[in-house]
Amino acid sequence: MIDIKNLVVRRGEECVLRDFDAHVPEGTSVRVTGPNGSGKSTLLRVIAGLTAPDAGQVTVAGHPPADPAVRALRGFVQEPPPLYEHLTADEQLCLVAGVWRLRARDLRDRAAALGLGDRFDVLVGELSLGQRKKLGYLCATAHEPRLVLLDEPFNGLDAQAEQAVRDDLARWRADGRTLVLVSHSDASVAGLVDDTLTVGADA
Structure with a gap:
């Protein structure tokens, strides 16, 4: 490989x-x-x-x-994660879903499993370090x-x-x-x- x-x-x-x-x-x-x-x-x-x-x-x-x-x-989980700070967490997920032709609902389900279920409407720039890490991980691996x-x-x-x-x-x-x-x-x-x-x- x-x-x-x-x-x-x-x-x-x-x-x-x-x-x-x-x-x-x-x-x-x-x-x-x-x-x-x-x-x-x-x-x-x-x-x-x-x-x-x-x-x-x-x-x-x-x-x-x-x-x-x-x-x-490939997917690359970076430190720190490259995210769009002016988007909400949900908008970031929808952007990634569109790139990979995935269902945004499926990404939301995975985000909820990571503990982001109540942060969808929060701007990425206002998320905590741990929350940004979770979102970055999900975005990098969304396409399996x-x-x-x-x-x-x-x-x-x-x-x-x-x-x-x-x-x-x-x-x-x-x-x-x-x-x-x-x-x-x-x-x-x-x-x-x-x-x-x-x-x-x-x-």
């Missing part, structure tokens, strides 16, 4: 990722680990096609990460992608929402989807990953 060869990503004079290699087979669930500042989030952004590498080669399902064919396959990238998906979530996310990950893993996640919490990912990718500034 994901092939990375000799990946180099620089941030100014700093080399965030250096000669990084990885292969993530389809249907595998992997956790990306490494010290703070080692390039974990950057690696996810490269796989998602949002950050261009300075050198090396990255393919997802045989295509460059930014290829439109890949965009339809075959590849799910998750950057600290449990940060800021209450117990109900964390369990709902864990249930989703377990279901997707059982369904043979590919999961790549960054999480500082060992307990949150227990039983959800098959392998580990370690990144480091000197890797």
Whole structure:
């Protein structure tokens, strides 16, 4: 599913990722680990096609990460979530439903399961951090992608929402989807990953 060869990503004079290699087979669930500042989030952004590498080669399902064919396959749960602050939570959900030709009612049901049922009429910019995380997670995964990238998906979530996310990950893993996640919490990912990718500034 994901092939990375000799990946180099620089941030100014700093080399965030250096000669990084990885292969993530389809249907595998992997956790990306490494010290703070080692390039974990950057690696996810490269796989998602949002950050261009300075050198090396990255393919997802045989295509460059930014290829439109890949965009339809993947969902990226980002930290912080990219949302439209001037929309209400319900308008944000309806926008996503329209993009993926989904029923807004189904997204509302999932949002209610995450604890957002009473926040539909609130502007995104007025939601709490945890509520924004829930909404961002739902928007990124609404289309049930075959590849799910998750950057600290449990940060800021209450117990109900964390369990709902864990249930989703377990279901997707059982369904043979590919999961790549960054999480500082060992307990949150227990039983959800098959392998580990370690990144480091000197890797």
